[in-house]
Amino acid sequence: MTSLDREILRLAVPALGALIAEPLFLLADTAMVGHLGPQALGGLAIASTVLQTVLGLMIFLAYATTPRVAKRMGAGDIRGAVSAGFDGMWLSVVISAGLLAGGLPLIGPVVRAFGPAPEVEAAAIAYLTLSWWGLPFMLLVVAGTGLLRGLQDTKTPLWVAGGGFGANIGLNAVFIYGLDMGIAGSALGSVIAQAGMAAVVLAIAVRAAGRYDASLLPQWGGVWSSAKTSGWLLVRSAALRAALILLVFEATALGTTQLAALQVVQTLFFALALALDALAIAGQALVALRLGAEDVPGVQTLTARLVRWGVGFGAVCAVLIAAGAVWIPYAFTEDPAVRSLITAMLFVFAVGLPLAGVVFVLDGVLMGAEDARYLALAQVASLAVFAAVLVGLMSVWPHAVTAWAAFVLGFLGARGVTLSMRARGRTWIDRALARGIR
Secondary structure, three states, rough: OHHHHHHHHHHHHHHHHHHHHHHHHHHHHHHHHOOOOOOHHHHHHHHHHHHHHHHHHHHHHHHHHHHHHHHHHHHHHHHHHHHHHHHHHHHHHHHHEEEEEEEEHHHHHHHOOOOOOOOHHHHHHHHHHHHHHHHHHHHHOOOOOOOHOOOOOOHHHHHHHHHHHHHHHHHHHHHHHHOOOOHHHHHHHHHHHHHHHHHHHHHHHHHHHHHHHHOOOOHHHHHHHHHHHHHHHHHHHHHHHHHHHHHHHHHHHOHHHHHHHHHHHHHHHHHHHHHHHHHHHHHHHHHHHHHOOOOHHHHHHHHHHHHHHHHHHHHHHHHHHHHHOHHHHHHHOHHHHHHHHHHHHOOOOHHHHHHHHHHHHHHHHHHHOOOOHEEEEEEEHHHHHEEEHHHHHHHHOOOOOOOOOHHHHHHHHHHHHHHHHHOOOHHHHHHHHHHOOO
């Protein structure tokens, strides 16, 4: 293993642990709320869908902050790097104010739009109304994580996420069972845990600012620059969400059996996506660091090595998925029809995994180059290709396997083409260097 491989793994492995923490938050909430009855569990399902959608769209706070920090660090300006991180954190405060002011009055109408039974509606509103106050803390953590990743530190976010997960379990147990607060207790426990995580991240950031004499006050020019980059990354995330919604919409029309099979395969896809995203995070931080140092050969070597990592990891996962395609469905369902569909879809999934590895890695590389506008436009173009492929294939063979193949080969394929075209050669590197350190 080369020193470059070790550098990639040094960032990717802890990043993977931190990425897993958020699903564990939801898993812990689900396990505890599940004992309150199906109405509470149904309410959590609706509430968590809303919250996860918002947090998924807001992930740009980390993606926009990391390269801005890492570029300055690569240029030897650690004071400027920390200040850029605070610009991202101030942006999270501004966005949080908007979410609180605009989101709280809409909680009831949004929940009712799902059409739940009255008991489920009440549970969802109770959970969301409290949990919504935790969004500012989580957005601060997301932006602060971008600062730490830019400083080439992915271990601290892992410890923060792990501590938050442990606190969440303990607090939920006290509020749900000890104080008999029901589903509202679960929400309150999560908010307190999130506040604790935000306090730790903020304390670490303030300490870094003191060490390098960086300003804690917002530099509104930097905040605005971060907001512009974030806007494009928001478009990118929204296009991905739209593709997934379109996929589920088509599968829903095919009936419960085919929708259930798609849900299982999607869950496996998102699980493997966490590992691939860890490589992307490492690539984002390391590429920006080298761009800040104007190390063009280093950027090219790193990009090539990351692509090999992506393809290699995807290929290993593909072999494992294909080998277990007949047996994996037994872990999720006893229905033979659903199991048969899952097996067929897993073979399609396996074919596309090496491609997925390239897509995730190049996505992170171009984020490191702050090529947000291209990433957004490429994602929208990929969504259009996917929609056309999906409609075309479903008109010939309306089936869940067809829909999944359209996503794996159509959407990911289009992303692979557009990202590879951009990352080929050194033009994208020259563009990043021309933009300078903003």
